[in-house]
Amino acid sequence: MRELTLQEFALAAGGTHHGPDAKVLRVTFDSRDVRAGDLYVAVRGANVDGHDFCASALDSGAVACLVERAIDGPHILVEDVVQALARFGASFRDQFTGPVVGVTGSAGKTTTKELIAAALSPLGPIIKTEGNRNSEFTSPLVWVEGPADAKAAVIEMGMRGFGQIAHLASFQKPTIGVIVNIGWSHIEMVGNRDGIATAKGELFEALPADGVAILNAEEDENYTEVLAGKFAGRKRTFGLAGSGADLEIEDYQALSWSECSFLAKLGDERHPVRLGFVGSALARNAAAALLVAVECGVPFAEACRAIQTVKLPPMRMEVREFNGATVILDAYNAAPNSVISALESFRALCPTGRKVAILGEMRELGIDEERGHRIVGKALVEAGIDRAITLGEPTKWIVDEAKAHGMAYIRLAGDIDEVKAFLRTVSPGDTVLIKGSRAVALERALEP
Numbered sequence: 001m002r003e004l005t006l007q008e009f010a011l012a013a014g015g016t017h018h019g020p021d022a023k024v025l026r027v028t029f030d031s032r033d034v035r036a037g038d039l040y041v042a043v044r045g046a047n048v049d050g051h052d053f054c055a056s057a058l059d060s061g062a063v064a065c066l067v068e069r070a071i072d073g074p075h076i077l078v079e080d081v082v083q084a085l086a087r088f089g090a091s092f093r094d095q096f097t098g099p100v101v102g103v104t105g106s107a108g109k110t111t112t113k114e115l116i117a118a119a120l121s122p123l124g125p126i127i128k129t130e131g132n133r134n135s136e137f138t139s140p141l142v143w144v145e146g147p148a149d150a151k152a153a154v155i156e157m158g159m160r161g162f163g164q165i166a167h168l169a170s171f172q173k174p175t176i177g178v179i180v181n182i183g184w185s186h187i188e189m190v191g192n193r194d195g196i197a198t199a200k201g202e203l204f205e206a207l208p209a210d211g212v213a214i215l216n217a218e219e220d221e222n223y224t225e226v227l228a229g230k231f232a233g234r235k236r237t238f239g240l241a242g243s244g245a246d247l248e249i250e251d252y253q254a255l256s257w258s259e260c261s262f263l264a265k266l267g268d269e270r271h272p273v274r275l276g277f278v279g280s281a282l283a284r285n286a287a288a289a290l291l292v293a294v295e296c297g298v299p300f301a302e303a304c305r306a307i308q309t310v311k312l313p314p315m316r317m318e319v320r321e322f323n324g325a326t327v328i329l330d331a332y333n334a335a336p337n338s339v340i341s342a343l344e345s346f347r348a349l350c351p352t353g354r355k356v357a358i359l360g361e362m363r364e365l366g367i368d369e370e371r372g373h374r375i376v377g378k379a380l381v382e383a384g385i386d387r388a389i390t391l392g393e394p395t396k397w398i399v400d401e402a403k404a405h406g407m408a409y410i411r412l413a414g415d416i417d418e419v420k421a422f423l424r425t426v427s428p429g430d431t432v433l434i435k436g437s438r439a440v441a442l443e444r445a446l447e448p
Contacts (some may be wrong), residue, residue: 019074036061089140090171105180115289169206188366204230217245238287281341324428360436361392377401
């Protein structure tokens with residue numbers, strides 16, 4: 001984190017500082033995680049008020065607390081923490097003259113953010129959202145947590161309802177917007193997929209007239225056209241071969257569980273790309289990243305070389321070993337489209353050996369909860385999965401649908417211990433996919 005004092009933080013956030021000045025080494029929102037030199041942000045939640053833990057944070061070494069009401073001890077007082085953080089972020093964003101890329105989507109936005117940062121790397125240092133710090137609380141901090149000499153910024157934008165992305169865009173002020181896809185995640189907060197398209201479309205609506213909107217040419221239900229209508233300026237599309245997109249992925253091949261290859265085609269140019277993961281959906285996301293790089297001035301060939309340096313965060317098609325079996329841990333999150341993409345890789349990479357799946361429930365599907373799980377149940381059979389177990393009450397629909405399509409061995413587990421016992425039955429030569437929503441924490445199945 002770049003050097004800031006409490007006085008400087010207060011000035012940028014529009015607050016008043018009370019107490020001795022000090023350097024802020026880090027910003028944290030969890031009083032249990034406070035270290036010496038931290039600024040603790042007191043957030044009012046539905047069930048917990050962070051102000052109640054200010055004394056504990058100060059005792060643990062926090063130099064001050066960012067608060068909405070005065071407390072005993074050093075603090076920065078603001079009227080509204082969310083608006084203060086937005087003002088803080090905007091104060092640094094407004095000093096930045098490079099391209100700012102906003103990225104959102106129902107699935108794959110974190111991966112796409114990493115791909116974009118890699119493709120942009122020939123420009124120099126890149127600011128990027130770390131992990132999934134994409135909320136109204138954490139997103140403003142990207143400007144002080146990233147390199148001070150950055151040439152471009154890649155901002156991941158989470159959506160948990162209408163107005164969320166509009167708020168993030170109000171202070172991040174993206175010049176390029178990328179909408180990876182319109183799926184099912186957080187659908188319960190916006191009613192249906194039309195609502196998701198509306199909420200995600202807030203990113204395009206926030207772009208300046210000379211900005212660029214980058215969108216998936218292969219959206220179903222007419223969502224490509226719907227999203228394109230959100231922005232009157234320059235639009236570019238990405239997709240797989242035959243999609244008619246501006247940048248297409250040709251000759252995609254899964255070479256192993258840890259490598260794929262394809263040709264990236266833009267106009268009359270084609271360049272080979274190898275990436276350290278598999279999945280046609282991820283290759284499509286790479287196409288979006290390459291488009292961004294080209295729009296930011298990186299030569300296409302150079303972007304294709306640079307993107308190959310990407311390193312994905314853990315639990316995204318991560319290859320492990322268990323009892324001699326190959327385990328594909330993709331348990332960071334799950335939605336119907338991402339599960340289906342992972343199952344498609346089974347067909348390509350497992351011509352022999354037993355194919356095993358451990359699937360957790362997919363959260364935040366709202367009215368499409370049953371439909372989404374049933375789609376996955378059918379996909380299990382189409383992928384030729386031999387044995388499967390699921391965890392979470394909604395996965396009963398995965399089980400029902402898979403059995404209805406002829407799958408002989410699939411059952412619903414009662415708890416994670418039952419999943420662990422199932423996993424212990426795998427043997428050398430088997431390939432196991434572990435995938436589910438983050439809240440299910442299916443990686444626990446690999447623990448002793």
